[in-house]
Amino acid sequence: MTATMADVARLAGVSKKTVSNFFNGYPYMTAETRARIESAIETLNYRVNISARNLSSGRTGTIALAVPEVAHPYFAELAQAVVSVSQRHGLNVVIELTDGDHDRESALLRGDGGRYVDGLLFHPIALGPDDIESSTLDIPVVLIGDRVHGGRFDYVTVANVQGAAEMTRYLLQRGRRRIVALGMEDSDLPTAAALRYQGYRQALGEAGSDVDKVLTVGPIPWNRASGAKAIGELVNAGASFDAVFGFNDALALGAMNELQRRGYEVPGDLAVVGFDDVEEAALAFPPLTTLNSGRDWIAERAVERLAERLVSDELKPEVFVAAHALVTRSTA
Amino acid sequence: MTATMADVARLAGVSKKTVSNFFNGYPYMTAETRARIESAIETLNYRVNISARNLSSGRTGTIALAVPEVAHPYFAELAQAVVSVSQRHGLNVVIELTDGDHDRESALLRGDGGRYVDGLLFHPIALGPDDIESSTLDIPVVLIGDRVHGGRFDYVTVANVQGAAEMTRYLLQRGRRRIVALGMEDSDLPTAAALRYQGYRQALGEAGSDVDKVLTVGPIPWNRASGAKAIGELVNAGASFDAVFGFNDALALGAMNELQRRGYEVPGDLAVVGFDDVEEAALAFPPLTTLNSGRDWIAERAVERLAERLVSDELKPEVFVAAHALVTRSTA
DNA sequence: ATGAAAGCGCTAACAC
DNA sequence: GTGTTAGCGCTTTCAT
Numbered sequence: 130m131t132a133t134m135a136d137v138a139r140l141a142g143v144s145k146k147t148v149s150n151f152f153n154g155y156p157y158m159t160a161e162t163r164a165r166i167e168s169a170i171e172t173l174n175y176r177v178n179i180s181a182r183n184l185s186s187g188r189t190g191t192i193a194l195a196v197p198e199v200a201h202p203y204f205a206e207l208a209q210a211v212v213s214v215s216q217r218h219g220l221n222v223v224i225e226l227t228d229g230d231h232d233r234e235s236a237l238l239r240g241d242g243g244r245y246v247d248g249l250l251f252h253p254i255a256l257g258p259d260d261i262e263s264s265t266l267d268i269p270v271v272l273i274g275d276r277v278h279g280g281r282f283d284y285v286t287v288a289n290v291q292g293a294a295e296m297t298r299y300l301l302q303r304g305r306r307r308i309v310a311l312g313m314e315d316s317d318l319p320t321a322a323a324l325r326y327q328g329y330r331q332a333l334g335e336a337g338s339d340v341d342k343v344l345t346v347g348p349i350p351w352n353r354a355s356g357a358k359a360i361g362e363l364v365n366a367g368a369s370f371d372a373v374f375g376f377n378d379a380l381a382l383g384a385m386n387e388l389q390r391r392g393y394e395v396p397g398d399l400a401v402v403g404f405d406d407v408e409e410a411a412l413a414f415p416p417l418t419t420l421n422s423g424r425d426w427i428a429e430r431a432v433e434r435l436a437e438r439l440v441s442d443e444l445k446p447e448v449f450v451a452a453h454a455l456v457t458r459s460t461a
Numbered sequence: 462m463t464a465t466m467a468d469v470a471r472l473a474g475v476s477k478k479t480v481s482n483f484f485n486g487y488p489y490m491t492a493e494t495r496a497r498i499e500s501a502i503e504t505l506n507y508r509v510n511i512s513a514r515n516l517s518s519g520r521t522g523t524i525a526l527a528v529p530e531v532a533h534p535y536f537a538e539l540a541q542a543v544v545s546v547s548q549r550h551g552l553n554v555v556i557e558l559t560d561g562d563h564d565r566e567s568a569l570l571r572g573d574g575g576r577y578v579d580g581l582l583f584h585p586i587a588l589g590p591d592d593i594e595s596s597t598l599d600i601p602v603v604l605i606g607d608r609v610h611g612g613r614f615d616y617v618t619v620a621n622v623q624g625a626a627e628m629t630r631y632l633l634q635r636g637r638r639r640i641v642a643l644g645m646e647d648s649d650l651p652t653a654a655a656l657r658y659q660g661y662r663q664a665l666g667e668a669g670s671d672v673d674k675v676l677t678v679g680p681i682p683w684n685r686a687s688g689a690k691a692i693g694e695l696v697n698a699g700a701s702f703d704a705v706f707g708f709n710d711a712l713a714l715g716a717m718n719e720l721q722r723r724g725y726e727v728p729g730d731l732a733v734v735g736f737d738d739v740e741e742a743a744l745a746f747p748p749l750t751t752l753n754s755g756r757d758w759i760a761e762r763a764v765e766r767l768a769e770r771l772v773s774d775e776l777k778p779e780v781f782v783a784a785h786a787l788v789t790r791s792t793a
Numbered sequence: 794a795t796g797a798a799a800g801c802g803c804t805a806a807c808a809c
Numbered sequence: 810g811t812g813t814t815a816g817c818g819c820t821t822t823c824a825t
Binding site for chain 3: 162
């Protein structure tokens with residue numbers, strides 16, 4: 130019942146190939162032919178069947194973006210950038226939600242859903258390097274994320290250690306001495322939490338300060354609610370501190386919110402800083418000092434790298450590290 | 462070079478059909494056969510070619526979600542809910558960004574990209590009822606949004622007029638008399654802006670108050686920056702008011718931020734309320750009083766309705782209006 | 794600048 | 810429970 134290319138060809142009095150040429154922008158065609166085809170398409174209300182094209186051409190024109198969630202501001206802004214760049218490259222993007230779940234992340238690298246995209250942009254958070262190396266997926270994959278990895282896959286990543294060190298140094302320069310590391314993780318795995326914590330320790334070390342374990346707390350997940358909760362508990366426990374370094378903006382914003390609620394002045398009584406520079410950081414009250422971790426560049430680089438891999442399989446794996454920049458606003 | 466189902470069948474010593482059965486969860490199969498197939502899949506590292514399945518079955522198992530942008534908290538949370546519900550229904554979601562652009566929204570309803578999804582979930586903001594009625598798309602479409610429309614398509618929508626009236630009444634009850642309508646649009650088109658403004662006027666009318674045009678401003682786009690800017694200009698112009706009703710949370714939050722920056726106390730000097738109840742409303746300082754407009758229900762209802770339409774084409778167009786609820790927090 | 798024929802890898806209908 | 814046969818609607822190659 131739905132019209133096919135053959136129907137269009139018949140009505141226009143040309144061959145299927147010519148209609149196909151029309152849709153694929155093949156330039157050599159008489160205006161006459163073109164007009165007949167256009168009119169046939171119009172009267173039949175014809176649309177190219179992309180499934181047929183995909184089977185025939187061996188490509189889908191679609192990539193998957195796999196993230197833990199998309200409601201989180203960081204991932205929402207990442208997804209926006211990814212989809213937007215992809216559209217410019219003529220690629221569709223399907224969103225896969227992993228929920229940060231180990232099994233769902235593994236399933237992606239096993240290609241459990243079947244072969245339905247040309248490539249995968251993947252921001253894992255539950256998988257370790259070994260899980261990742263053991264992938265059996267046979268389409269191009271570009272990893273995005275906080276971790277520096279550098280195995281069989283391309284990796285587009287944040288300068289976690291340097292960024293966190295820079296932010297910590299900034300606080301130290303401003304005279305802050307007792308800095309809460311909110312979101313830390315003491316692990317050898319290259320997670321964002323561990324790497325940012327490493328940068329924090331490094332900067333303290335340079336300054337000749339010791340890490341006070343009382344001030345290092347690791348709320349999970351990294352959202353406002355857990356930031357608020359963790360800092361509240363720290364205050365309740367009687368900890369003394371003069372700055373809070375949230376390992377992402379949500380943690381920092383949640384903490385700031387809770388501290389204000391308890392009557393502290395920011396930055397008068399306490400400095401609060403974040404990491405990532407999501408949009409809401411600029412619009413908080415007061416506007417949050419944070420670190421731009423290069424999210425848009427990451428999205429663009431990752432899509433472009435994947436697009437290159439779609440075309441060539443000669444590429445050696447590379448690690449791309451985004452530039453970062455301190456964004457000083459009002460909270461420190 | 463990539464293995465096909467025929468290769469698997471050959472290696473397992475069964476027919477293609479049996480392998481197909483395996484992948485489609487057909488239950489009647491000896492454990493023996495199943496094991497042979499599994500082992501063949503393993504050794505060949507075989508993945509189902511979804512393009513071939515799609516062509517053959519006439520379905521893609523994918524729907525498109527078309528929104529102006531996905532970085533905006535409202536749409537990010539909507540997308541999260543849509544993708545999550547869709548996954549439960551075994552559907553993939555590709556995100557289409559329209560940027561609120563009239564041409565790009567029209568293109569979607571013309572099916573310009575070809576037939577690549579089974580259905581479309583569409584949140585238009587630039588199209589009028591006429592544009593929408595003139596769609597030539599021949600796949601199921603479910604419209605989402607602020608506007609109550611009710612034409613050839615299903616519509617899942619927010620109770621704009623009632624919600625805005627309820628919020629305005631609430632402010633009046635709390636003794637606020639000069640309420641800024643931030644985001645209003647004086648139009649006959651059923652836009653969110655016009656409908657919420659209509660609710661605002663209605664509540665004022667019930668209370669015997671007149672609308673003071675000075676207090677109705679319509680910043681665009683509906684984000685924090687324009688909310689901040691608009692309220693700043695109002696203050697600069699010397700307007701006197703005791704409450705701000707932001708027609709979405711971003712406007713309200715931006716306005717609150719700007720007012721705090723200028724030294725006003727919220728809610729002491731001024732009440733501020735929003736609309737939508739995005740996550741950040743709860744986490745602002747102070748937490749924003751707003752109206753839950755039923756976003757998650759909308760996502761769920763829309764996906765389910767689309768899923769129903771994928772199966773049956775006997776359905777008459779319906780309008781589904783989400784329940785709303787006042788969420789009283791600290792700002793009014 | 795356009796046509797003819799083959800085939801992409803699967804599912805569907807029906808047979809056994 | 811499993812096999813056989815036909816396509817699904819395009820793109821591709823090669824010809825003209």
